[in-house]
Amino acid sequence: xxxxxxxxxxxxxxxxxxxxxxxxxxxxxxxxxxxxxxxxxxxxxxxxxxxxxxxxxxxxxxxxxxxxxxxxxxxxxxxxxxxxxxxxxxxxxxxxxxxxxxxxxxxxxxxxxxxxxxxxxxxxxxxxxxxxxxxxxxxxxxxxxxxxxxxxxxxxxxxxxxxxxxxxxxxxxxxxxxxxxxxxxxxxxxxxxxxxxxxxxxxxxxxxxxxxxxxxxxxxxxxxxxxxxxxxxxxxxxxxxxxxxxxxxxxxxxxxxxxxxxxxxxxxxxxxxxxxxxxxxxxxxxxxxxxxxxxxxxxxxxxxxxxxxxxxxxxxxx
Amino acid sequence: xxxxxxxxxxxxxxxxxxxxxxxxxxxxxxxxxxxxxxxxxxxxxxxxxxxxxxxxxxxxxxxxxxxxxxxxxxxxxxxxxxxxxxxxxxxxxxxxxxxxxxxxxxxxxxxxxxxxxxxxxxxxxxxxxxxxxxxxxxxxxxxxxxxxxxxxxxxxxxxxxxxxxxxxxxxxxxxxxxxxxxxxxxxxxxxxxxxxxxxxxxxxxxxxxxxxxxxxxxxxxxxxxxxxxxxxxxxxxxxxxxxxxxxxxxxxxxxxxxxxxxxxxxxxxxxxxxxxxxxxxxxxxxxxxxxxxxxxxxxxxxxxxxxxxxxxx
Numbered sequence: 001x002x003x004x005x006x007x008x009x010x011x012x013x014x015x016x017x018x019x020x021x022x023x024x025x026x027x028x029x030x031x032x033x034x035x036x037x038x039x040x041x042x043x044x045x046x047x048x049x050x051x052x053x054x055x056x057x058x059x060x061x062x063x064x065x066x067x068x069x070x071x072x073x074x075x076x077x078x079x080x081x082x083x084x085x086x087x088x089x090x091x092x093x094x095x096x097x098x099x100x101x102x103x104x105x106x107x108x109x110x111x112x113x114x115x116x117x118x119x120x121x122x123x124x125x126x127x128x129x130x131x132x133x134x135x136x137x138x139x140x141x142x143x144x145x146x147x148x149x150x151x152x153x154x155x156x157x158x159x160x161x162x163x164x165x166x167x168x169x170x171x172x173x174x175x176x177x178x179x180x181x182x183x184x185x186x187x188x189x190x191x192x193x194x195x196x197x198x199x200x201x202x203x204x205x206x207x208x209x210x211x212x213x214x215x216x217x218x219x220x221x222x223x224x225x226x227x228x229x230x231x232x233x234x235x236x237x238x239x240x241x242x243x244x245x246x247x248x249x250x251x252x253x254x255x256x257x258x259x260x261x262x263x264x265x266x267x268x269x270x271x272x273x274x275x276x277x278x279x280x281x282x283x284x285x286x287x288x289x290x291x292x293x294x295x296x297x298x299x300x301x302x303x304x305x306x307x308x309x310x311x312x313x314x315x316x317x318x
Numbered sequence: 319x320x321x322x323x324x325x326x327x328x329x330x331x332x333x334x335x336x337x338x339x340x341x342x343x344x345x346x347x348x349x350x351x352x353x354x355x356x357x358x359x360x361x362x363x364x365x366x367x368x369x370x371x372x373x374x375x376x377x378x379x380x381x382x383x384x385x386x387x388x389x390x391x392x393x394x395x396x397x398x399x400x401x402x403x404x405x406x407x408x409x410x411x412x413x414x415x416x417x418x419x420x421x422x423x424x425x426x427x428x429x430x431x432x433x434x435x436x437x438x439x440x441x442x443x444x445x446x447x448x449x450x451x452x453x454x455x456x457x458x459x460x461x462x463x464x465x466x467x468x469x470x471x472x473x474x475x476x477x478x479x480x481x482x483x484x485x486x487x488x489x490x491x492x493x494x495x496x497x498x499x500x501x502x503x504x505x506x507x508x509x510x511x512x513x514x515x516x517x518x519x520x521x522x523x524x525x526x527x528x529x530x531x532x533x534x535x536x537x538x539x540x541x542x543x544x545x546x547x548x549x550x551x552x553x554x555x556x557x558x559x560x561x562x563x564x565x566x567x568x569x570x571x572x573x574x575x576x577x578x579x580x581x582x583x584x585x586x587x588x589x590x591x592x593x594x595x596x597x598x599x600x601x602x603x604x605x606x607x608x609x610x611x612x613x614x615x616x617x618x619x620x621x622x623x624x625x626x627x628x629x630x631x
Contacts, residue, residue: 045499185364186526190570212499215572256504257573258533265533267504271469 005036007173007206008057008092013067015049015056022276026052026063028230031302031309034174034223039200039207041217041238043253044227047272053227054178054210058094059084072173090120093167097179099159103151109135109162110147116169134165139195157188161195168199175200178210193220214257218242226250229273229283236308246310248288248318282313290318320388321520322409322488323352327375327385329368345371347544348385350619353488358514358521360535360552362528362567368544369524373490376522377409378402389488407437410481414493416473420465426451426476427461430483437484446483453516454479455509471502475509482513490522495530507534528571532556540564543600550624560626563601599629 015027026049034040044050055061057069059076069076071092079087096102104112110131117127128147135143138161151159160180167175177196181189197220200207211217217224218238225235226249234247245251255266270287273279279286285295292313300311310316330344346368353359363369374380378387378394387394389405397405413419420429430447439446448458454475465473474494481489491510495503511534513519525531531538531552538555540548540563548561559565598613599605605612611629619627 045501186528186570187364187566189572193572213572214500219572253500256500258504258507258529265504265508267508268501271471271502 006033007036007038007072008034008208009068009070010057011068011070013053013056013065013069015052015061015063015065017063019276024063024275025230025278026275027056028278029067030227030230030232032225032232032235034206034208036206037200037204038223039197039209039221041221041224042208042210042227043212043214043217043224045212045253045272047229047275048227049230049275050210050212050227051178054094054176054208057174057176057208058088058092060094086120089116089172090170091172092174092176093170093172095160095163095167095175095177095180097182099156099163099183100151102163103159105151107150108147109149109151109154113147113162113166113169116166120170130169131165134169135162137168137199138162138165139191140165155188156184157191160184160192164192164195164199168203168205171203172205174206174208176208176210179212180209181216182212189216196220214242214254226253229278230275231283231311232302232309233284233312234308234310240307246305246308246315247284247312248290248314249284252287252289282311290314319355320352321355321357321390322376322522323350323388324372324376325350325386325388327372327382327387329371329375329380329382344544346375346382349541349544349546350385351539351546351549353520353522355487355520356514356518357537358523358535360531360538361522361524361541362526362531362538363541364526364567366543367541369541370492371544372541373411373492373522373524377411377490378406379411407484408486409488409490410484410486411490411492412474412477412481412494415497416470416477417465417497419477420473422465424464425461426463426465426468429465429476430461430480433480433483439483450479450483451476453482453513455505469502470498471505474498474502474506478506478509478513482517482519486519488520488522490524492524493526494523496525496527503530510534528556528568529573540567545600545627546619547601547628548624548626549619550621550626554624560624560631561601561628562605562607566604599627 010030010032013027013030017024017026030053042050042053052061056065076084113131113134114127117130118124132143132147135146140146140158140161181192184192193216199205209217209221221238224238224241225232228249234241234250241250245254252268256268258265268287273283281297282295282300285291294313300313302309302311303315305316327346327349329346330342332340333343334340349372361369361372375382376387392401392405394402394405431443434443434446451458451460456472456475495506498506514521523531523534535552538552539546542563548555548564555564556568559568598615599617602608602612607630617627617629619625
């Protein structure tokens, strides 16, 4: 594995939605890189902008996007609609949360999978063979029979396997998985996470996993970015962040998770800010127990500390 | 002291496949639990395990096909209308999704007042509502708002307020935090624990989230396909699970903290077992330790304090 080859680089990404006279700054200046073989987790609460970020990475986001998204050396923002269509699927693909809405309910599984290949110029017979192989790869029993099934004949976990098969069909460089297991039961979730991990290992896939569950991230990722109100507040190696979270928000988030011990949970007070009118300075300062005067007026710059990037005025001192 | 007791509860539903064909789904089968006063009883299981049905049966919202529910010594299936009504006032429920359980066109005050009307409250409505809304950590201003003006966590607090207005003793919490963010979930869990201490509630806490259940519960029951597979003190069940399914469940939870000391063999899903395999153990097809006896004979729930339904436990 070439750990240092950069597969995707995001620079100063902004996504703004306009709603009437208001502008919602869902993603507001985000930088990160995904290296080859990385499993990069983006964690945040609802409304933090993580799904918008995921969609904009594959240029499916309806909002106004600016900044640079460089995948495999190509700036996606500069591609035409026609070019990006070719890019999607072959170089970058996405797995959504709800497999039943990602699949076409009136089309057989096999036909949907084969479509991925035929659209990208494969012959029908080759598409069939490859689809069959894929279903086996993602662990669907009786693949031949399943090719003829409709989505409603499959369980949630099986449907998600089909969606994963579609996403990896053309061996893309980067797979974005947006809450791929949130609609599934825990035992099935464990199966799917295992599958994603194995596929990533054996195909050298780089993955961006978007989740609200720190546990899911801990299970399969090696790097993590914590999002809050459209900003990436902390990015780094997963293990080092979990053992020593530097940003107060990361700490607060971790203190909210029940550990299976009767230890008192320390919930965060307040709620995620209105993204059309975010607080001045650091966006987390109204809820931050360590906030000082400077936090309310000056926005913290991303600070590089060892292997990690933290956006906090008090990083390192608290 | 026992507050609520379920004895050999069974409930099945007819599911229509077509005009002429229907199948019987046994949602809950022969389940007995007793919940002590001021205890939190956790019920865990995957979707389709029958945990919500059991919760509804315990509230007598749903009539069991067989078995009895005894609330404070009264057998509800034999009790008269008024007795059931009185008992129902003492039992309340909070559902998963506050968007569905609160009327979007009613102001919070009216929603809460309706609950008081239902239980024929005699005292000062306004005073009582104000006390309760503060108990759940909301300000009195909230009363004039509509549900859409509140955040998810606030709505769930309103749902909780509505449940405690009637001064219940027993509250069924059916996935009360599943629709919420972790930070808000932590707030609600702490609130539930506080209220229980202050007002001596007894909870039946239903959730698919094991870490949440282990955080709030004293005792816990594990359900799978309508059966109770394991039952015991929360710490014992989670630290030394006896049933292979409990082990699978615990090792499946993605977490930063719980050690992965149990087996990881994990295949199949609930629906695969379905209805045919009813003569033996329900978990038989997915169980790595399954022997012939598991296919043919159903294990009983045995044990003293820590009960388990497995031939090889």
